[in-house]
Amino acid sequence: MQTSMPTACVQCNATKLTRKEEKWGYTLYECAACKLQFWWPFKNPGHESYEQSGRYRDRNFHPQTKSLYHSQILFLKKPVKPETALLDLGMGTGRFLSAAKEKGYRVTGTDFEKDAIVAAQTVFKLDDVYDLDLESFFKKFPERKFDIITMFEVLEHVDGYSFFPYIKDALKPGGYFAVTVPNRDCWKPLLAHEGPPIHLTRWSREAIEIFLNGYGFKVVSIKRLPIPLRLLISYFNDWTKGILSFSTLKRVEKLIQKEPVAISKPGPRRISPLMRVLRALSFVKLYILFTIPATILYVYIWATGGRNYTTLYVTAVPK
Numbered sequence: 001m002q003t004s005m006p007t008a009c010v011q012c013n014a015t016k017l018t019r020k021e022e023k024w025g026y027t028l029y030e031c032a033a034c035k036l037q038f039w040w041p042f043k044n045p046g047h048e049s050y051e052q053s054g055r056y057r058d059r060n061f062h063p064q065t066k067s068l069y070h071s072q073i074l075f076l077k078k079p080v081k082p083e084t085a086l087l088d089l090g091m092g093t094g095r096f097l098s099a100a101k102e103k104g105y106r107v108t109g110t111d112f113e114k115d116a117i118v119a120a121q122t123v124f125k126l127d128d129v130y131d132l133d134l135e136s137f138f139k140k141f142p143e144r145k146f147d148i149i150t151m152f153e154v155l156e157h158v159d160g161y162s163f164f165p166y167i168k169d170a171l172k173p174g175g176y177f178a179v180t181v182p183n184r185d186c187w188k189p190l191l192a193h194e195g196p197p198i199h200l201t202r203w204s205r206e207a208i209e210i211f212l213n214g215y216g217f218k219v220v221s222i223k224r225l226p227i228p229l230r231l232l233i234s235y236f237n238d239w240t241k242g243i244l245s246f247s248t249l250k251r252v253e254k255l256i257q258k259e260p261v262a263i264s265k266p267g268p269r270r271i272s273p274l275m276r277v278l279r280a281l282s283f284v285k286l287y288i289l290f291t292i293p294a295t296i297l298y299v300y301i302w303a304t305g306g307r308n309y310t311t312l313y314v315t316a317v318p319k
Helices: 045-054 056-060 069-078 097-104 114-122 136-142 162-169 188-195 205-214 229-239 247-257 273-303
Strands: 017-023 025-029 037-040 083-088 108-112 145-151 171-182 216-227 309-318
Touching: 069 097, 069 145, 069 171, 069 216, 069 309, 083 097, 097 108, 136 162, 145 162, 162 171, 171 205, 171 216, 188 229, 205 216, 205 309, 229 273
Parallel strands: 083 108, 083 145, 145 171
Antiparallel strands: 017 025, 025 037, 171 309, 216 309
16 A cells, blocks of 8 residues: 655655655655656556546547557658567557558557457457556566567556566567657646656656666667647647637537447447547647647747657667
């Protein structure tokens, strides 16, 4: 059971911690030794919380509508040797693995959300995928080895690192690990969506390098990736909610979010023609209202110190 305040860092067990801020009943601490920032209580809410969340439920029911991350697009641009074995940890619905399979990778994935795995199997026709948490996957398949292991936008979600030594052991000779995390050194309002209990840690270049070194990895590269303009536009919608929204379109958005939560009939939902129209109207609203102000803000935060870089994309190899 976690106490009202931490006695040591959740990653390195150092005891010198600095309180940074409070949010939604959680407190953010920074470790003086490893530079990791973590929210306390340090506890992931579990797969049920994700499956009932509007954001993740919509992703699971309509996986074909979701875009790849910028980091995943960059990864897929690399040339690939035939039958390169790729493992994606926290794979979600498998959209990335589906694209990687088309590219020529031999793909495997795991995620603790059962609905996401059902979507991967039914929509993207992936068969080597498992509804297991990270440590359980490695324990179930201790003999399996991979050329590349990826972990896109997952590390900030986990509430423990006992699975991490398995990653190094599961890499073939010459293999590498690719991981992305939110960059806490971006423009601070962009971190408003990066909070507990879904996101439990905040990372800097120094923090992620110390972390990986501690688990026997040598960092090969750290790239800062900018926030996509389309995502910044969607943030404007949240920042101005109730001010620039039209009542009709607000009702449209509520209709889109009112998808059935029923897990009794697993699998993605077919998008009706009406829902497609409503979804399109919602996007039209976003782009008409917010493209110009979002572009101005984007240029400003880029010109004032490169604070538009919201993601750290790291590649590392075993030492």
